[in-house]
Amino acid sequence: MRARLATTLGGAAGTMSRLAGRGDGSVIGGVIGLRVEPDLLALLSVDRQIVLVTGTNGKTTTTRLITAALGALGQDVATNAFGANMEAGLAAALGKAPDAPLAVLEVDERYLPRVLKATKPRVVTLLNLSRDQMDRAAEIWLVARRWREALAAAPDCWVVANADDPLITWAASSAAHVIWVAAGQRWHEDSWCCAECGSHLLRDELGWRCGECSFQRPATRWVLEGGSVIDSAGRISDLSLTLPGRANRSNAVVALAVAEVFGVDPAHALPRLREVASIAGRYTRLERRGRQVRLLLAKNPAGWLEAFDVLEPAPAPVLLAVNAQGPDGKDTSWLWDVDYRVLRGRPVFVAGERRLDLAVRLEADQVTFELVDGVDNAVDQVSGPSLDVIANYTAFQHIRVTLGRAE
Numbered sequence: 001m002r003a004r005l006a007t008t009l010g011g012a013a014g015t016m017s018r019l020a021g022r023g024d025g026s027v028i029g030g031v032i033g034l035r036v037e038p039d040l041l042a043l044l045s046v047d048r049q050i051v052l053v054t055g056t057n058g059k060t061t062t063t064r065l066i067t068a069a070l071g072a073l074g075q076d077v078a079t080n081a082f083g084a085n086m087e088a089g090l091a092a093a094l095g096k097a098p099d100a101p102l103a104v105l106e107v108d109e110r111y112l113p114r115v116l117k118a119t120k121p122r123v124v125t126l127l128n129l130s131r132d133q134m135d136r137a138a139e140i141w142l143v144a145r146r147w148r149e150a151l152a153a154a155p156d157c158w159v160v161a162n163a164d165d166p167l168i169t170w171a172a173s174s175a176a177h178v179i180w181v182a183a184g185q186r187w188h189e190d191s192w193c194c195a196e197c198g199s200h201l202l203r204d205e206l207g208w209r210c211g212e213c214s215f216q217r218p219a220t221r222w223v224l225e226g227g228s229v230i231d232s233a234g235r236i237s238d239l240s241l242t243l244p245g246r247a248n249r250s251n252a253v254v255a256l257a258v259a260e261v262f263g264v265d266p267a268h269a270l271p272r273l274r275e276v277a278s279i280a281g282r283y284t285r286l287e288r289r290g291r292q293v294r295l296l297l298a299k300n301p302a303g304w305l306e307a308f309d310v311l312e313p314a315p316a317p318v319l320l321a322v323n324a325q326g327p328d329g330k331d332t333s334w335l336w337d338v339d340y341r342v343l344r345g346r347p348v349f350v351a352g353e354r355r356l357d358l359a360v361r362l363e364a365d366q367v368t369f370e371l372v373d374g375v376d377n378a379v380d381q382v383s384g385p386s387l388d389v390i391a392n393y394t395a396f397q398h399i400r401v402t403l404g405r406a407e
């Protein structure tokens with residue numbers, strides 16, 4: 001009876017926590033633990049081999065893919081699978097798996113330096129850096145500088161970094177050991193300037209370089225080439241992931257590079273990556289009133305471009321949902337940074353608290369659309385078998401709750 005009550009209360013706390021955009025509810029345990037023992041994270045990290053994963057986009061997916069790849073080692077892997085990526089969430093994830101010799105942890109960009117110091121990871125994975133919301137635009141250069149300092153102070157750590165992102169390259173190049181991955185960069189708007197000297201960066205098919213100083217894209221060991229990966233030994237393998245889109249292929253190549261540090265051959269890791277079909281409800285297809293609804297999360301301009309890459313081809317319909325609560329950022333002016341013209345020629349539905357902001361933006365791009373009250377309203381108007389949904393953070397959570405949040 002007490003166990004059932006505890007389970008029920010835990011479930012209720014988890015639901016409230018998810019609705020508030022604070023992960024899966026396990027964070028609460030981590031918060032209490034850190035109050036009692038401020039060094040909890042360091043203590044829980046002793047005698048483990050840890051991978052930290054950070055960047056603006058793709059953290060949760062890449063964490064999941066690395067966890068899947070390391071499964072080939074046949075040992076337990078601790079992970080914060082629900083994206084609770086600050087200290088309390090990490091402590092909770094490690095605390096839940098006290099005997100796991102391996103851990104793959106997604107870390108909030110701003111927390112990387114202190115988490116790096118506490119956990120002494122074997123590998124740090126740096127994916128990309130772009131503005132998350134307009135109110136944080138100025139922060140990314142500061143974030144990169146702090147990563148740089150933290151990595152310079154961790155000489156035993158390996159860094160797996162995306163060489164196609166100039167700011168990531170600058171941050172990672174202070175590290176003693178870097179494995180460079182050609183993972184691509186969909187969003188260039190936050191990296192026109194050289195981090196070394198402030199001059200304009202030049203881009204061509206070979207990559208990027210500074211027009212004034214010697215700062216340039218480093219040579220890469222791992223390359224994403226269309227639907228294939230070229231591994232560190234020069235072998236080409238077809239990725240054939242279940243997860244859709246270029247951004248996920250890029251995350252998979254990063255995961256393969258991390259797995260190799262642990263001695264996992266791509267041939268053993270790849271089948272495990274292909275089995276990953278859904279990340280915390282994203283990409284899941286849910287049945288709703290006789291239609292297949294697929295959920296895509298996009299929290300910032302770079303994320304919206306990645307989501308557009310994943311859409312079913314036109315004339316398949318799409319629902320765009322935008323909120324502006326705390327986790328989303330209150331300022332929706334970032335909507336103007338995204339080019340929506342690719343949505344022309346398909347039915348577009350617009351929902352969410354800030355649907356009028358988005359409507360004005362779509363009008364400027366001459367994308368025809370229809371305002372709707374919610375996901376069901378859009379589903380009812382769809383003539384074909386499916387509907388893709390792109391939503392930002394709290395809009396995504398809200399729609400998941402409406403649809404019953406099946407995995």
Ligand SMILES: [Zn+2]
Pocket residue numbers: 194195196197198199210211212213214215
């Ligand atoms: Zn320069």
